[in-house]
Amino acid sequence: MRRYFRLYLHFLRFSFSKAMEFRIDFTFRIVMDLIYYIVNILFFKVIYLHTPMLAGWSEEQLMVFVASYLLVDAINMTFISSNMWWLPQHINRGALDYYLIRPVSPLFFLSLREFSANSFLNLLIAAGFFSYTLFTYSHPFSFLELLLLLTLLLNGVALYYCIQMLMIIPVFWTHSSRGFIDLFWAMGIAMERPDRIYQGWLRKVFTVILPFSLVASFPARLFLEKFDWETFLHLASVSLIFWMLMLFFWKLGLRNYSSASS
Amino acid sequence: MIKVQNLTKTFTSHVKEPGLVGSLKALVKREIRTKDALKSVNLTIEQGEIIGLIGGNGAGKTTLVKILAGIVHPTSGDATILGFRPWERHNDYRKQMSLIMGQKAQVWWDLPALDSFILLKDIYQIDDATYKYNIEFLAETLMVKDQLRTQVRKLSLGERMKIELMAALLHNPKVIFLDEPTIGLDISAQKAVREFMKNYQREFKPITILTSHYMEDIKELCQRIVIIKEGEFVYDGPLSDVQKLVGDEKVLNVTTQEESFKINVPRSELSQKTKEVLEQHSVLDLNIHDPSIEDIIESIMRNGVGAS
Numbered sequence: 001m002r003r004y005f006r007l008y009l010h011f012l013r014f015s016f017s018k019a020m021e022f023r024i025d026f027t028f029r030i031v032m033d034l035i036y037y038i039v040n041i042l043f044f045k046v047i048y049l050h051t052p053m054l055a056g057w058s059e060e061q062l063m064v065f066v067a068s069y070l071l072v073d074a075i076n077m078t079f080i081s082s083n084m085w086w087l088p089q090h091i092n093r094g095a096l097d098y099y100l101i102r103p104v105s106p107l108f109f110l111s112l113r114e115f116s117a118n119s120f121l122n123l124l125i126a127a128g129f130f131s132y133t134l135f136t137y138s139h140p141f142s143f144l145e146l147l148l149l150l151t152l153l154l155n156g157v158a159l160y161y162c163i164q165m166l167m168i169i170p171v172f173w174t175h176s177s178r179g180f181i182d183l184f185w186a187m188g189i190a191m192e193r194p195d196r197i198y199q200g201w202l203r204k205v206f207t208v209i210l211p212f213s214l215v216a217s218f219p220a221r222l223f224l225e226k227f228d229w230e231t232f233l234h235l236a237s238v239s240l241i242f243w244m245l246m247l248f249f250w251k252l253g254l255r256n257y258s259s260a261s262s
Numbered sequence: 263m264i265k266v267q268n269l270t271k272t273f274t275s276h277v278k279e280p281g282l283v284g285s286l287k288a289l290v291k292r293e294i295r296t297k298d299a300l301k302s303v304n305l306t307i308e309q310g311e312i313i314g315l316i317g318g319n320g321a322g323k324t325t326l327v328k329i330l331a332g333i334v335h336p337t338s339g340d341a342t343i344l345g346f347r348p349w350e351r352h353n354d355y356r357k358q359m360s361l362i363m364g365q366k367a368q369v370w371w372d373l374p375a376l377d378s379f380i381l382l383k384d385i386y387q388i389d390d391a392t393y394k395y396n397i398e399f400l401a402e403t404l405m406v407k408d409q410l411r412t413q414v415r416k417l418s419l420g421e422r423m424k425i426e427l428m429a430a431l432l433h434n435p436k437v438i439f440l441d442e443p444t445i446g447l448d449i450s451a452q453k454a455v456r457e458f459m460k461n462y463q464r465e466f467k468p469i470t471i472l473t474s475h476y477m478e479d480i481k482e483l484c485q486r487i488v489i490i491k492e493g494e495f496v497y498d499g500p501l502s503d504v505q506k507l508v509g510d511e512k513v514l515n516v517t518t519q520e521e522s523f524k525i526n527v528p529r530s531e532l533s534q535k536t537k538e539v540l541e542q543h544s545v546l547d548l549n550i551h552d553p554s555i556e557d558i559i560e561s562i563m564r565n566g567v568g569a570s
Contacts, residue, residue: 003384010381018372098368100333103356104385255335258273259328 004108011115019117026118033077033122037070037129040192055194061224062194064137067130068149069192069216072156074119074126080157082114084164088171088179094259107250111161145223152219152235159239160191160215162246169246172253191215211238264330264437264469266305269339271325271493273297299325301493302339309436310467314474314484314501318563322493323473327439330471331361343437343469357386360435362426364442371415375406375425378414379432386433393432400428404458420451427458440472444479456482477556489562496562504558513557514539517547526553526561 019026044066048059057065087110090096099106134146167180190198190206195213198206206213218235222228277293299322307313317323328334330341332348332355341348346355362368369378383393401407404424409417414425423443430438440459444452460483463470474480480487481501489497497507510529516522516539527535532550539545553561 003387006384007381010377010384014370014373014377014381095366097328097331097333097361097363097366100351101331101356101359101361102385103353257334259333 004104007104007108008112011113015115015117029116029118030121033074033119034125037122037125040066040070055196057194057224060133060137061220063133064224065194065216065220066192067126067133068153068156068220070126071130072153072160072191072216074123075157076160078116078119078123080111080161080164081119082116083111084168084181086114087168088177088181091168091171091253091257092175092177096257097259100254100257106254107247111165139224141223145227148227149219149223152222153216155235155239156215156219159211159242162239162242163210163212165246166242166249169249169253172256188212191217193217195221207234208238211242214238263309264305264307264341264343264471266303266330266341267339268302268304269300269326269329269341270298270302270337271300271322271329271334272337273299298493300329300336303490303493303495305488305495305498307469307471309469311486312463312470312472312484314472314480314487315490316473316480316487316559316563317490321490321563323490324441326490327361327441327471327473331359331439332356333361357433358436359439360430360433360437361439362430362441362443364423364445367414367422367426369414369422369425369429372413374413375410375428378429379410382429382432388433392434396432396434397428400431403461404428404454420447420454423447423451423455424458427455431462434466436468438468438470440470440474442474443472444474444476452476452478459483477559481555489559491563501555504555505553507558507562511553512550513553515547515549515551516543516545518543518545522547524557526557 041063044054044059044062047054048062052058054062090099090110096106096110099109102109164181164184167184169179170176171179187210190210190212193213195203195207195217198213203213207218214235218231222231222235274294274296276288277295279287303322303326315323315326325334329336330343330348332351335349344355344358346352348355348359369375379393379397382388388396397410401410404427406421406424406428409421409425414422417425427443443459444455447455456479459470459472462468463483470483472479472483485501486499487497487501487504488495497504511526512529512532514525514527514532514535516525525535525539536548536550539548
């Protein structure tokens with residue numbers, strides 16, 4: 001564990017020194033992400049001009065939810081997403097070779113090697129907005145409830161990562177350039193909507209099959225509303241199953257890895 | 263020790279006709295082609311030994327190396343190295359093994375070599391003293407002391423290969439796979455890499471499997487060679503005995519007004535054949551010599567054993 005922590009510190013150091021070299025990209029990314037945040041917030045603000053409640057939440061509550069998924073997104077963008085971008089190419093071009101021969105988990109290496117120093121500032125902004133919505137939230141909440149929200153959001157990051165991985169792992173067989181990751185990005189917007197707006201089979205899709213609603217909406221609901229075990233257990237069990245599925249298919253993929261010849 | 267038993271690897275791939283029609287056809291019905299990259303090969307290598315693995319492109323050299331390095335799973339058969347099954351990727355195995363591929367870089371391009379080395383130090387849990395000694399020793403013998411702080415992508419190909427060698431040897435591996443270490447290097451860099459490996463082998467006695475297209479590498483480093491052809495070992499034995507494979511044969515080198523050519527002739531027919539050549543051509547130059555190791559290996563790779 002300590003060794004992995006040390007390795008991660010190296011990753012951080014490399015990423016920051018690399019990012020400093022490309023300053024234009026640095027500012028560009030910050031501006032892009034800021035626009036993304038503002039669009040997301042305004043989208044819901046506009047809706048609340050027409051209705052006082054949406055999916056059972058007031059505007060103030062909904063902003064906690066928006067801040068939650070923006071935070072999950074920022075964490076994902078900063079720590080994980082660059083790695084997900086490279087992974088299919090590594091698999092196809094045979095660049096996994098050097099990760100597989102090291103006495104370290106290749107999954108750890110391939111998932112966390114690229115830290116996006118460029119997105120780090122955005123993570124601070126997202127965290128700032130998240131804190132702001134909680135500070136201004138008019139209902140009182142306990143420290144324990146806050147801790148639960150944070151834990152569930154971290155779980156949301158892990159789940160979000162698992163879904164991405166499950167879309168990428170088929171590359172071991174298809175050798176396509178991106179796997180099903182486009183599906184992930186097309187459906188990913190489901191994460192940015194309160195889960196209650198989905199009913200019937202669509203609800204099953206987003207809470208079980210592609211559980212985007214569990215990433216931020218379920219945690220926000222458990223925090224904003226009365227805690228209920230059913231929602232919590234649903235969230236916990238689907239998350240666990242997805243984690244195990246991801247590990248299972250990852251191992252299966254490695255078995256099938258043919259390593260493009262040099 | 264490396265012990266390989268009946269190791270087989272079969273790759274399957276889809277055959278697709280070119281163009282849009284071909285793609286549509288492939289959607290409906292796919293023709294699957296299988297290719298045997300390795301056909302039940304057996305091999306035993308003792309500690310301290312270095313063997314040369316020779317074969318044409320696609321003969322199965324790299325597949326064998328990748329299976330033994332634990333990257334690729336075999337289709338059937340077994341292998342143990344230092345008591346481990348490589349593709350189970352046990353950490354205790356991976357800590358004692360190293361792979362150097364001339365065509366795939368392992369150090370990070372955007373970073374100075376030293377940064378990559380520090381990462382490797384933590385990956386392999388190399389203690390401070392060993393790490394310091396190895397950096398000093400390897401940089402000294404490879405003569406790259408001044409290049410360690412430069413971003414790797416700014417180095418020449420030869421310097422980069424030396425950095426790759428350093429990166430691969432920092433953790434004192436007991437098993438080394440060298441896949442085309444001199445590919446693309448100029449003569450002096452090739453020589454430097456060869457010289458280094460020779461000394462390294464003598465001093466640290468790892469098991470080394472070397473694949474190379476350059477016979478110089480093989481001749482310089484290996485006493486034992488394995489020739490692989492279409493997934494099968496056609497020769498496994500001392501390099502010096504390769505000559506025996508072709509029996510008592512001589513090579514006639516002939517230069518005429520129009521062309522120059524080579525004929526392999528059994529010694530018994532030598533005078534007869536020479537006479538014929540002299541009668542049929544207006545010969546400018548003619549000499550008779552023993553086939554070189556290159557000639558023999560080339561002939562084996564083309565025609566198989568005993569058919570030269």
